[in-house]
Amino acid sequence: MRYLLLFLTTLSLQAHTISNYKAINSCVQFGQKEYFAIRSFQFDSRNSLLVVDANTLKTGVVPAKDAVANNCSQEILDSRYRKLLKYILSKRHHLQNDGIVSNANGVTITTDLCPSSKSGFEERLYLALIKNFPNPVPVTLFITKRWIEKHISAFEKLQKWDREGKLNITWGNHTALHIYHPKVPLNKNFVLSPEEHLEKDVLDLEIELLKRGALPSVFFRFPGLISDKNVIERVTRLGLITIGTNTWLAKGSKVQKNSIILVHGNKNEPKGVDIFLEELHKGAISTPVSILQLIPMR
Ligand SMILES: [Zn+2]
Incomplete structure (x- = not known):
């Protein structure tokens, strides 16, 4: 999740453009881990997702192209x-x-x-x-x-x-x-x-x-x-x-x-x-x- 936070903080001193912001409800694989994806949007014109770590409750923004949609595992469905x-x-x-x-x-x-x-x-x-x-x-x-x-x-x-x-x-x-x-x-x-x-x-x-x-x-x-x-x-x-x-x-x-x-x-x-x-x-x-x-x- 560290990477996700860096993705935002390294850009945080300038204003960003957010468009096409939508609520979604799906599971994705990003890196070695499964997350809930709760929003999709364009972040400075890159397709992006707001994801949730279902155990730590931390959120992060990830490039949509690096997040693979998957069927939610029983583990994530039973998460905290x-x-x-x-x-x-x-x-x-x-x-x-x-x-x-x-x-x-x-x-x-x-x-x-x-x-x-x-x-x-x-x-x-x-x-x-x-x-x-x-x-x-x-x-x-x-x-x-x-x-x-x-x-x-x-x-x-x-x-x-x-x-x-x-x-x-x-x-x-x-x-x-x-x-x-x-x-x-x-x-x-x-x-x-x-x-x-x-x-x-x-x-x-x-x-x-x-x-x-x-x-x-x-x-x-x-x-x-x-x-x-x-x-x-x-x-x-x-x-x-x-x-x-x-x-x-x-x-x-x-x-x-x-x-x-x-x-x-x-x-x-x-x-x-x-x-x-x-x-x-x-x-x-x-x-x-x-x-x-x-x-x-x-
Ligand atoms: Zn109030």
């Missing part, structure tokens, strides 16, 4: 990735906070970058992570296209910390648009709004990341944490693992050893970051693990 997707579908669905909300493997830090009119970002949060934990610090950024477009220099700073080995960023999908209507009931709001085109909204965010040299992951968080059975099934069909939270700090929850912590990196909820930094300085947050090490508590 597939089990996580099936687990999400098998759960009883809730309007709020569906998906995987805890990590038995340790504290997992997720920071949401929903659209925001605030300039800048919660730099103090990321700097505190870099200062207080062994580098690179694993952190998941559930990001939106609307935030990126208004905060290019913040996005590039985050990418730079990732490249320099200070942060180990997993780019999570929080949709491109993050539709929200104040005062509308939750069951008709966010992705449940009538104008939502969910598949497009999800894929558009991935395209935006790839254009800017960032690698989309298989992790997804619903805007507002609002979903129903239908949208959960559609996101799962796109090959994405829905992540909720058991520790939304600004709402008063306490850090536990299996916490998936939610704070906002966009300055929309400074209270959560204040609490995070207090807990950090008290030593109440143990060394975080990557979301790739996700094991839900049952």
Whole structure:
């Protein structure tokens, strides 16, 4: 998988052209290994695939000509990735906070970058992570296209910390648009709004990341944490693992050893970051693990 990541990072300082971006669902052989291929597209006019290592959950971009289509083996069908997707579908669905909300493997830090009119970002949060934990610090950024477009220099700073080995960023999908209507009931709001085109909204965010040299992951968080059975099934069909939270700090929850912590990196909820930094300085947050090490508590 190392090669795959290099394929992107060596090109990451220039803007890329992404076209013909489509969701697919197949297995391919690349090198000595079998992967799920979840997207096909032209990356700077080369036919390419976004593939998933079904055991590590890492993604990579590979040239389509070097990936041989094969029938999915029983091993890949029984993989950790597939089990996580099936687990999400098998759960009883809730309007709020569906998906995987805890990590038995340790504290997992997720920071949401929903659209925001605030300039800048919660730099103090990321700097505190870099200062207080062994580098690179694993952190998941559930990001939106609307935030990126208004905060290019913040996005590039985050990418730079990732490249320099200070942060180990997993780019999570929080949709491109993050539709929200104040005062509308939750069951008709966010992705449940009538104008939502969910598949497009999800894929558009991935395209935006790839254009800017960032690698989309298989992790997804619903805007507002609002979903129903239908949208959960559609996101799962796109090959994405829905992540909720058991520790939304600004709402008063306490850090536990299996916490998936939610704070906002966009300055929309400074209270959560204040609490995070207090807990950090008290030593109440143990060394975080990557979301790739996700094991839900049952
Ligand atoms: Zn959000």
